[in-house]
Amino acid sequence: MELSSYLDEFARRDWEEPTEEGPVRFAMVGMGWWTRTQAIPAVAESDYCETTVVVSRSEEKAAEAATLADSIEHAITGEQFHDGVAADAYDAVYVCTPNATHLEYVETAAALGKAVLCEKPMEGSVERARGIVDAVAAHDVPDMVAYRMQTEPAVRRAKELLEAGFIGDPVSVHGHMSQRLPEMFPDGKHWRYRRDLAGPGSTVTDIGLYPMNTARFLLDADPVAVSATMASEHEAFADVPDEYASFTMHFPDDVFATCTASQNAAQSSHLKVVGTEGEVTVEPAFFHRQDRGFRLARGDARLAVEFEQVDQMREEFDYFGNHLLTGRAPHPDAAHGLVDMRVIEAVYESAERGATVSLT
Amino acid sequence: MELSSYLDEFARRDWEEPTEEGPVRFAMVGMGWWTRTQAIPAVAESDYCETTVVVSRSEEKAAEAATLADSIEHAITGEQFHDGVAADAYDAVYVCTPNATHLEYVETAAALGKAVLCEKPMEGSVERARGIVDAVAAHDVPDMVAYRMQTEPAVRRAKELLEAGFIGDPVSVHGHMSQRLPEMFPDGKHWRYRRDLAGPGSTVTDIGLYPMNTARFLLDADPVAVSATMASEHEAFADVPDEYASFTMHFPDDVFATCTASQNAAQSSHLKVVGTEGEVTVEPAFFHRQDRGFRLARGDARLAVEFEQVDQMREEFDYFGNHLLTGRAPHPDAAHGLVDMRVIEAVYESAERGATVSLT
Numbered sequence: 075m076e077l078s079s080y081l082d083e084f085a086r087r088d089w090e091e092p093t094e095e096g097p098v099r100f101a102m103v104g105m106g107w108w109t110r111t112q113a114i115p116a117v118a119e120s121d122y123c124e125t126t127v128v129v130s131r132s133e134e135k136a137a138e139a140a141t142l143a144d145s146i147e148h149a150i151t152g153e154q155f156h157d158g159v160a161a162d163a164y165d166a167v168y169v170c171t172p173n174a175t176h177l178e179y180v181e182t183a184a185a186l187g188k189a190v191l192c193e194k195p196m197e198g199s200v201e202r203a204r205g206i207v208d209a210v211a212a213h214d215v216p217d218m219v220a221y222r223m224q225t226e227p228a229v230r231r232a233k234e235l236l237e238a239g240f241i242g243d244p245v246s247v248h249g250h251m252s253q254r255l256p257e258m259f260p261d262g263k264h265w266r267y268r269r270d271l272a273g274p275g276s277t278v279t280d281i282g283l284y285p286m287n288t289a290r291f292l293l294d295a296d297p298v299a300v301s302a303t304m305a306s307e308h309e310a311f312a313d314v315p316d317e318y319a320s321f322t323m324h325f326p327d328d329v330f331a332t333c334t335a336s337q338n339a340a341q342s343s344h345l346k347v348v349g350t351e352g353e354v355t356v357e358p359a360f361f362h363r364q365d366r367g368f369r370l371a372r373g374d375a376r377l378a379v380e381f382e383q384v385d386q387m388r389e390e391f392d393y394f395g396n397h398l399l400t401g402r403a404p405h406p407d408a409a410h411g412l413v414d415m416r417v418i419e420a421v422y423e424s425a426e427r428g429a430t431v432s433l434t
Numbered sequence: 435m436e437l438s439s440y441l442d443e444f445a446r447r448d449w450e451e452p453t454e455e456g457p458v459r460f461a462m463v464g465m466g467w468w469t470r471t472q473a474i475p476a477v478a479e480s481d482y483c484e485t486t487v488v489v490s491r492s493e494e495k496a497a498e499a500a501t502l503a504d505s506i507e508h509a510i511t512g513e514q515f516h517d518g519v520a521a522d523a524y525d526a527v528y529v530c531t532p533n534a535t536h537l538e539y540v541e542t543a544a545a546l547g548k549a550v551l552c553e554k555p556m557e558g559s560v561e562r563a564r565g566i567v568d569a570v571a572a573h574d575v576p577d578m579v580a581y582r583m584q585t586e587p588a589v590r591r592a593k594e595l596l597e598a599g600f601i602g603d604p605v606s607v608h609g610h611m612s613q614r615l616p617e618m619f620p621d622g623k624h625w626r627y628r629r630d631l632a633g634p635g636s637t638v639t640d641i642g643l644y645p646m647n648t649a650r651f652l653l654d655a656d657p658v659a660v661s662a663t664m665a666s667e668h669e670a671f672a673d674v675p676d677e678y679a680s681f682t683m684h685f686p687d688d689v690f691a692t693c694t695a696s697q698n699a700a701q702s703s704h705l706k707v708v709g710t711e712g713e714v715t716v717e718p719a720f721f722h723r724q725d726r727g728f729r730l731a732r733g734d735a736r737l738a739v740e741f742e743q744v745d746q747m748r749e750e751f752d753y754f755g756n757h758l759l760t761g762r763a764p765h766p767d768a769a770h771g772l773v774d775m776r777v778i779e780a781v782y783e784s785a786e787r788g789a790t791v792s793l794t
Contacts, residue, residue, distance in 0.1 A: 245678060246694035248608050252708055301661045303790070305688035318605060320682050320690035328665035330680035332692040334606035334708075342708045342731065348612055348694075353702050371702065428790035430663070 084368075084381035085227040087392070093122075095399040098189070100391075101127035101164040103155065103179050104171035105139045108193075112362060113168060114142045116387030122395030127164045129155045156182045166191060166398065168220075168391075172271035173279060174198025177205045184213040191394050193220045195283055195418060196411040198273040203415040207408045218394050218404040219411035222386040223288045223359075225393045228366040231379075232347070232354045233292050240372065241349030244293055247331035248346045249285020251360050252339035255310070262310040266337070274422040275304070275316040282319055282335035282421070284360040287414055288345055289323065289331040291406075296413050297323035297331070299432045302424040308338055321421045324430075362386050444728075444741035445587040447752070448594075453482075455759040458549070460751075461487035461524040463515065463539050464531035465499045468553075472722060473528060474502045476747030482755030487524045489515045516542045526551060526758065528580075528751075532631035533639060534558025537565045544573040551754050553580045555643055555778060556771040558633040563775040567768045578754050578764040579771035582746040583648045583719075585753045588726040591739075592707070592714045593652050600732065602711030604653055607691035609645020609706075611720045612699035615670070622670040626697070634782040635676040638664070642679055642695035642781070644720040647774055648705055649683065649691040651766075656773050657683035657691070659792045662784040668698055681781045684790075722746050 079086070100117060102109050102125050117123045124145040130136035131152050140149035148160040156178070167183035169176050169192045176197050183190050190210055196219055197203040210217035223229045236244060255266060255276070265271035266280055273279040278286075290296060302321035311317035317338050323331040341364070344357035352372030358364050368379040397404040420431040439446070460477060462469050462485050477483045484505040490496035491512050500509035508520040516538070527543035529536050529552045536557050543550050550570055556579055557563040570577040583589045596604060615626060615636070625631035626640055633639040638646075650656060662681035671677035677698050683691040701724070704717035712732030718724050728739040757764040780791040 242700065245612065245696050245699035246610060246680065248610060248692075248694065248704075250606060250608060250706075250708060252605065254710070299663075301663060301682075301788075301790075303659075303661060303682055303684050303690055307688060318688050318690060320606065320692045322661075322663055322680050322682060322692065324663050328667060328678050330663055330678060330694055332608075332680045332682065332694055334608065334690055334692055336605050336708075339605035339708055339710050340602065340712050340732070342713050344608075344706070346610075346704070348610060348696075348699055348702045350614070350699050352700050372700070428661075430661075430788035 080231070080379055084231060084379060085384050088230065089225070089393055090396050091400045091402070093396065093399045096122045096395060097124045098122055098166050098395040098398050099124055099126040099164045101129055101155065101167045101188070103129040103167055103169050105130040105135045106170065109170045110139060110142060112387050113170060116385050117391050118143045119385065119388050120391045120395060122399055123391045127160050155179070158186060161186050165189060169193060172265040173273045174202070174271050177202045180206045181209045184209040184215050187213060187215060189216040189398055191218050191220055192408070194287070194411060194414070195273060195279050196408060196415055198271070200412070200415045200419050203412050207412055210408055216398055216404060217408050219406050219408060220390060221287050221291070221406055222362070222390045223284060224291050224406060225389045226366065226386055227381070227384060228356045228368045229288060229291065231368065232356055235354055235370070236292055236347065241347060241353055242351030243327070244329050244347050244349045246329065246348050247289045247293070249289055249331065249333040249344065250335065251281040251284045251343045252336040253281065253341050254339065255337040256308065267310050267313060269313050272314065274419060276311060276314040277316040277319045277335045277337045278304070278321065278421050279418055281337065282321065282333060283414060283418070284343070285333040285335070285345055286323065286417060288359070289333070290413070292347060293325055293329060295325050296433070297325050297417055298434050299324040299430050300417060300420045300424055301430040302421040304425040311337070315422065315425065321424070323417065440591070440739055444591060444739060445744050448590060449585070449753055450756050451760045451762070453756065453759045456482045456755060457484045458482055458526050458755040458758050459484055459486040459524045461489055461515065461527045461548070463489040463527055463529045465490040465495045466530065469530045470499060470502060472747050473530060476745050477751050478503045479745065479748050480751045480755060482759055483751045487520050515539070518546060521546050525549060529553060532625040533633045534562070534631050537562045540566045541569045544569040544575050547573060547575060549576040549758055551578050551580055552768070554647070554771060554774070555633060555639050556768060556775055558631070560772070560775045560779050563772050567772050570768055576758055576764060577768045579766050579768060580750060581647050581651070581766055582722070582750045583644060584651050584766060585749045586726065586746055587741070587744055588716050588728045589648060589651065591728065592716055595714055595730070596652055596707065601707060601709030601713055603687070604689050604707050604709045606689065607649045607653070607705070607707050609649055609691065609693040609704065610695065611641040611644045611703045612696040613641065613701050614699065615697040616668060627670050627673060629673050632674065634779060635664070636671060636674040637676040637679045637695045637697045638681065638781050639778055641697065642681065642693060643774060643778070644703070645693040645695070645705055646683065646777060648719070649693070650773070652707060653685055653689060655685050656793070657685050657777055658794050659684040659790050660777060660780045660784055661790040662781040664785040671697070675782065675785065681784070683777065
């Protein structure tokens, strides 16, 4: 890769193809803070997408959210969504409800023939995630799981370097993500504290997933075994086992990816891959509203790249929209997301059993 | 802590006490590359130590090494050392032979009433490491295990910050160390490839020990359980299980320290502690002839400190010498090193069994 491409075009959209079509009209499902404050504003800036419909469990929340973008034509309830209300007004559905409630929205969207962009983790269990895979397959609709790191320029540049052999063969990966959920949601009632809505736990499912999936993306491989440790102390995490978590994924060719995560620590994130010839580090790595850092080392040389930061959600929606408009299948699809669901369940199982869990 | 102390006195010797005594005269035991190219030159620059005796298995190697410093008066064999030859010419003994051969040298040194600075890991097994603890206790001689990170300014400043609560309560630790042993010792016959001389393995005992012990030092705590994964592929590592290794230490208060190490990857090292309020990173962290980096983050603020680098070996010898001359017990002692030996054995056991191993 040319050095100039790092200086001139770091944030280039290597995935973009020209199109005169569009925009893709979205029904945004789930009016939590993420959809309202991150997704809808990002779509408003998007080159290929617009929000035309907002869907909330409550009529009031839907009506409130209708003011978030000029393009919004319909504010409907979940029930109305399932009944096909306003189905002509959207082409695609973004599902951002609590994890364990994605399936039914995806099933309805697929049955209506809509493209599906589903937030991660896909669901609360492997079984229900399989339901998503089945639903999009049955109706042959385009589908993507919203791993925004996979369209983040720093991560894509890291992947290009790995593929070009810049660090030799990967040997080990370190990843971490932490934030302070009790400060973000002080009342302790948020769904991310609840096993019935978040999935088998809180930290691994919600943020441990970032280093987990980004490691898979960078290595272009899936883990064959995992071991994990976790613990909860703070009362807000009484229902989940993983206020603090660590897990190690054993990838093919004996690459070990070791990750930590916590919903109750300072905001921090990093991802580092060390290889036989060098290393690449993204730090900070994962938070939406924080600049990413990008560092390389090889032999005795080290360099840090400063680059134009992107809005990750806009990048993700533009990637999805551009692929739909140019008739290409977006990645990562539900089958890819299902692997993470299996890894997540294995992580919790490993922590509970105190033993390595095989994934083969 | 004052900001000015980071700018003016980063490398300050917080442990140093004035003395008119000295120098401490050393018998250096084991004339491998480390002693010859790192330890003896560092002692030559030391404020409190000098090398007066060199000890090698072979008469020729001892004679050759005698030219490494003007202060060297005697070049003797191991056998002569055990016979007490030239014992009047030294006050302390530095043991830097293959890991699994330390015990007998320490026993002789202790019986001769000499202070002992023993390289890490202390020995090849817990049982023989206990022999070292017993020997120095029986003869009541000052003892220290040569964990040079514990006298490294960046690590000491990190520890001060942790103790002052700068990052709140520690939550997770990441550590990594890798180097390319097959490039350093291409013939595959070096003792670090041999289980009978290196201990239960190669990577964890030799370099995994750095993040392991530095995490213990920074957290001022000992792990209560460990889990680990390891693998060997390259033929040079046919005798040891850990060309690649990862291990997670579970510390009290559910602090997880997750580490990777490899004897066959690019030279790389880092140590990061994330807490409830911030984080501290030493990167590069562990290599003797590489500058250390030091970074802090708290809230939205990040800073990197550039500071005067020290010769780690000189710092270690000066620490040891200054403590002997001022009648203070040096740290870390053999009892501290014994804990690492237990952790190391548990790491190999965990990897073999595929299960978490308790240390309580």
